[in-house]
Amino acid sequence: MWVPQIQQSSQPAYLAIADAIGTAIRLGQLRPGDQLPTHRLMADLLGINVSTVTRAYREAARRRYLGGEVGRGTYVLGVASEAALFALQRKPIGGVIDLSANVPPVSPQDPDLAATLGRMDATDAARLLHYPSAGDALVHLDAASRWLRRRAVEAAPEDLLPCAGAQHAMDTAISLFPEAEEVACEALVYPGLKAAARHWKRRLQSLPMDGEGMLPSALEAAFRGGVRLAVVSPTLHNPTASTMSLERRRTLAAIARKWDAVLIEEDVYGLLEPGAPPALASLAPERVVYLTGLSKTVAPGLRLGYLAFPPGMRARAREAEHHTTWYVSPLTAALASRWMEDGTAWRRLQALRRELAARHRLCRGALAGMPWKGSPHCPHLWIPSPRGGSAAFAKRAAEAGVIVVPADVFSTGRQAQDGVRLSLGAATDRAALAEALYRIAALAHS
Structure with a gap:
């Protein structure tokens, strides 16, 4: 007992x-x-x-x-x-370093919020405690529309649906296609997609992956079999950290056009990767529902997600507009609008890139000689096929005081590759991350 x-x-x-x-x-x-x-x-x-x-x-x-x-x-x-x-x-107890939650690194002191609120007068602040006006909503969506252009996504404000975080956005996106009883996706996906599929009673069809992500031949086969909705994560895929080439993206877009199918592009990490290929939504704007948010790139507490719909799908978006937008806090929306407009959001994103690059340098030193996959601006790394299997490796890591996530948490089918994910931002600081990495390395070599 x-x-x-x-x-x-x-x-x-x-x-x-x-x-x-x-x-x-x-x-x-x-x-x-x-x-x-x-x-x-x-x-x-x-x-x-x-x-x-x-x-x-x-x-x-x-x-x-x-x-x-x-x-x-x-x-x-x-x-x-x-x-x-x-x-x-x-806070971890007993020396345990938890690298399971894929959160961005945060500083114990952050002056941006206090400075922004301090610049508000009493009238501005009071308005944020009331229901937002149509004008407030338009200001927010206009700022979000310009923010998405950083990923070459052209979405008019009327084609944007704000949500209470990217997970809420995914849940909403799945719900808006009730005819899609089966949804194609990568063999490994972030757990939120599995949760949304369970909630809406959709079957996930697991598609094999290679070093870039979803295989085009597998997507073609799924569409040939009658599937018409697929979720794709082409940039800094969670958990494998892979990023698709431009050629692969163009191929997937062409396949979706051929079969008149819809792609939901999950791109919450897209802006973290400098020089990442353009979003799928910019390559096939008529059939890609683009999903992103601010929690992974600007601040975890900014629980804002966005769905950008093709103009031809406006009717679907309007079905969820009232229900979905009421979940968004006016205070959060106003803060996000100001930060996207005055440069604060971009400055914070660049600072996050620098911190992740520093943490990846620790990985290159501590994990030298180990097979692992990541990029300098990815918030997580992937250790493929650890000796003894990912479940056993995760258990051994936990016994050594490091919590990592094995492949079965992300798996959607038997064809998923084995591995464990380490979330670099979850460590409270670089020293804690370095200690966790050296413990992992010791396990791999023992």
């Missing part, structure tokens, strides 16, 4: 228990389907109130670590490995 060790935690007991459950799942001490002690038994074992255990289990369920059924007890969720990536991350 698993019992959390919370004596050394400075957290309230219910949070310490929830954190311990998450850590035990990542370390393999708790597995999907394992049953936890009853509320009363756990309270007796820990010497705390039953209400505290109830609160702890409720918090763990909110993070999607646990599920429960009346009369059956509380169980570890089967999708906990994916759900853990979206849980709130807290």
Whole structure:
């Protein structure tokens, strides 16, 4: 019977228990389907109130670590490995360095927000606590339209749909094609796509990949078989860090035209890669729904995503407009508009590029002699086919105090390549990242 060790935690007991459950799942001490002690038994074992255990289990369920059924007890969720990536991350304990969440590196001090808010007068600030006007929405969409042009995506403001983050944008994009019962995608995808497909009850057709990403022959075969919607991540693919050549992009666009199919282009990292080939949306603007956001490039707390629709799909976009845009905070939208307009967003993106380049230099030193894939401005790296398999490697890494994500979390089918993803931005600083990388290297050579 698993019992959390919370004596050394400075957290309230219910949070310490929830954190311990998450850590035990990542370390393999708790597995999907394992049953936890009853509320009363756990309270007796820990010497705390039953209400505290109830609160702890409720918090763990909110993070999607646990599920429960009346009369059956509380169980570890089967999708906990994916759900853990979206849980709130807290300070590591016991020397554990968590490289699982693909977040950009953040500074403990950031003056931009305070400076921007400080320049607002009382009237401007008060307006942001009310419902946004049509004029406010237009200002935001106009700024977003110009921002997308940095990726050679020409989208009029009326063809843009703002969302509460890129995950919300993906969920919305999938929902707007109810006729697409099956959606083609890479054999490895970011977990949010799998979550959206589950939510909307869509089958993901797993397509094989090579060093550039999705194979054109596989996409052609999927369309020949009747699929008419595909999700593609051509730039700094998560998790493999691959970037498609311009030739590959043109080929995929031509295949989509041939079969009159629609591509959803997931491009949240597109602006991080200087000189990246143009977006698919610029090559086939009549059939690509372009998806991006600001959380991965400007600030994680800017929960803003954008969907750019071809003019011919405006009717679909309008179906979701009212429901979707109401999720966007007026304060967040106003802040994003100002930063995109006054150069702050671009300056922050360039600073992020520099920090990621510095962290990649650490990788080149610490992981010398190991096979791994990444680029100087990618927020993650991929270690293909680790000895013993990715699940075993991730378990050994966890035992060494480093949390990485194995391929099964990203896999959509049996043909997915094996590997583990390390998120470079998740480390609190370069020193912590360097320590994690040297532990990983020691495992690979042991």
